[in-house]
Amino acid sequence: MKIECRNLKKNYKAKEVLQGVNLTLEKGKIYGLIGRNGAGKTMLLSILSAQNPVSSGQLLLDGEPIWENAEALSHIYFAREIITSANSNSGGLKVKEYLNMAASYLPHWDKEMAERLVKLFHLEPKQRLIKLSKGMVSMLGAVTALASKADFTFLDEPVSGLDVVAREQFYQLLLEEFTETGRTFVISTHIIEEAADIFEEVIFLHHGKIILKENTQELLEETVYVSGRAETVDAVIQGKEIYKPKTLGRSKSVLVRLQEGEILNQKEGITIQPVNLQKIFVSLCREEENV
Known part of the structure; x- marks a missing residue:
């Protein structure tokens, strides 16, 4: 089972929010969708779950269109932010009423799991959503996502407002x-x-385009951060795949993507360091900053 996006485009208020997105999501994987504010992450997830129509392109589940396809949609759930303001549809609901409503439209709902998680997260079933803290609202969203049992489950900022212990527990x-x-x-x-x-x-996802989709472990193992004297750095990285370099006076820093098993030659005047995922993301999404 897989979801395919083929050249998806989404226009909103004269702006192209998604620009030709091509993406395949396979069953049995955990994907991280990373992007800056306004990159189009929530829009993409809402389109993948048919909560928003595309402007052009195709969205398929095992070759069948997802839009207005009840069978396809039974396998998909998007746990988006729960709005709890006084004028929202859900703000006045009690926790148990919200979960009962979810159970009514999610065909694979696991009632036993939902009840167990409500107790685990110390949610009060009779508490109205408008009275919940931001962290408690996030916990309710997590309960709904996990108990949905949907084959493809999308979560938008699921740990927002949770303390470090609750975040660890959720993951x-x-x-x-x-x-x-x-x-x-x-x-x-x-x-x-x-x-x-x-x-x-x-x-x-950056400016409505997918700029990278990689196995996380391979990406981390094959990417290094090179910094030092600009001329020495240039000599070391010549012919290599690099991500946006940053120059400051006579110094230069750059992320380098190596081939499997490849090692850069250490030279005097430069430093070669491993990097984390956040560093890679920041480097790829940073605008050019040559000084």
């Missing part, structure tokens, strides 16, 4: 569910390093 539960069921999870988050270890593949 552990997600990993357990993934291991047991083989569901696909796509997680959009700004807290990159905390979630990096669970991402089998990472997707970088």
